[in-house]
Every structure is written in C-alpha cells, then in structure tokens.
Amino acid sequence: MYCRNCGNDVSEKAVMCVACGTPPKAGDKYCDNCKAETTSNAEICMKCGVSLRGGRGIQGEGKDWLTTLLLCFFLGFLGVHRFYTGHTAIGVVQLLTLGGCGIWTLVDFIIIIVGNFKDAKGNLLVKR
Template sequence: MLNSVFLFNNSSVSRATSLARRFRRSTNQGEKMSMVFCRGCGKEIHETAVTCPNCGAPQGTPKEASNSDKRILPAALLCFFLGVFGIHRFYVGKIGTGILQLLTFGGLGIWALIDFIMIVVGSFTDKDGNTINLWT
C-alpha cells in the first residue's frame, strides 16, 4: 500500500515536471501558450484546462439557460397527483410517452416516480429537449 502511494506521487511529480519542461520549451521557442483566468478562484490557468488545478472549478462554457416555457411546479404537481396517467408528460409536450404512461398506469407507478424525482431535481426536459429548470 505504501509503495503504491509512493509510486503515485512519483508519477505525479514526473508528469508535472514534464509539463513544466514542455511549457519552458514552448515559451523558449517563441510559441505562445494562451492563459485564461479561472471562473472560480481567478487564478491564471491554461486555456485547455478542463478544471482549475487550484480550486477544481469546471472551466467549460456555461450551459445556456433553458428557453422552455414550461415550469417545474405545475409539472411536479401534475406528476404527483396524476403521474400514473402521464398527465405531466402531456403538459411538457411528450404526447407519445404520455399515452404509454396512460396505458401502463405510469409503468405501474415506477415510471411516474422516476419522472417525479427528475422533475424535482431539475433534469426533466420538454418535447424540444430543453431542461425545465424554472419553478414558477
């Protein structure tokens, strides 16, 4: 166990050393390494970094706000009270799966329960694939 930790630390150090050498080599050869500022902590990081090495904040482009005109509260209430009939799916425009839920009684309640959880946590989508993320 101790040897594996030691090997891991050595490999991390060697990886960091090779990156530092590559950075020095590229800056010595006149190549520019583009740097940006972290969205979380504001430290300067490389533009290709997926997460900040200092704070761990993701650096990707932020998701666009959903332009769905549907809301979580009505969908959640419909799913809670009439979920076994798939009424919440008709509300968001998913007519085909709404009919399937109507015929199977919400997948015997399991499908309706899963939909209710997805609606409450904000990962349920409308017919166009837009996330329904506004409560009212």
C-alpha cells in the same frame, strides 16, 4: 458551431461531437458560436453575445416546474405531466400502463425534483 464540452469544431447538424462523444450542446465550457470560454452559469457569451441557453436564443420557453411536479404527483399515473411537457407518445404509454405501474411515474417525479426533466423541445423546466 463548436462543441460546448470540448471546443471542437463540429457541423451544425451534429448530434454527437466526434472528439469527446457528447452532444455538442451538452457542455457549458465553450460558446457554440465563437468558441470563447464561458462560465457554467453564463447566460450569454461575453465575446459574441449569443444566448448560451437552449441553443436557439429564446428564453422562457420551458414549461413550469411546479406545475409539472404537481401534475406528476397527482396525475402522474395517467401520464398527464408527460402530455403537459409535450411528450405525447410517452404520455399515452404511461396512460395505458398506469405510469408503468407507478414506477415510471416515480422515476419521472424524482427527475423533476432534482431539476433534470426536459420538455419535448429539450428545454429544462422553469422554476418561477
């Protein structure tokens, strides 16, 4: 596949592009299947037709954004939003530390609001 940030040819299992140092799937400039240039909001590659979202071609797998936000707001100190999104280990830690005395929960809450929170599979939360 090709690095989505710089278009460099990287191995299928690469976690970091040797040319630019970012995870190959982190960028949005190039198709990771055929190296065609894409626009940042393109859903599929115009050239080869593969999905450019999620890396596996499966849509709609992300957890619900609003549900996660509400869980974090009301039950975040118990790590419930982490359990919901599949981060079980972190959820347990937050449960035991009461959300890192609330600070961790607050940080998570902000990340959810700005839309950067990912579930355990690496999918962004879905705003329906």
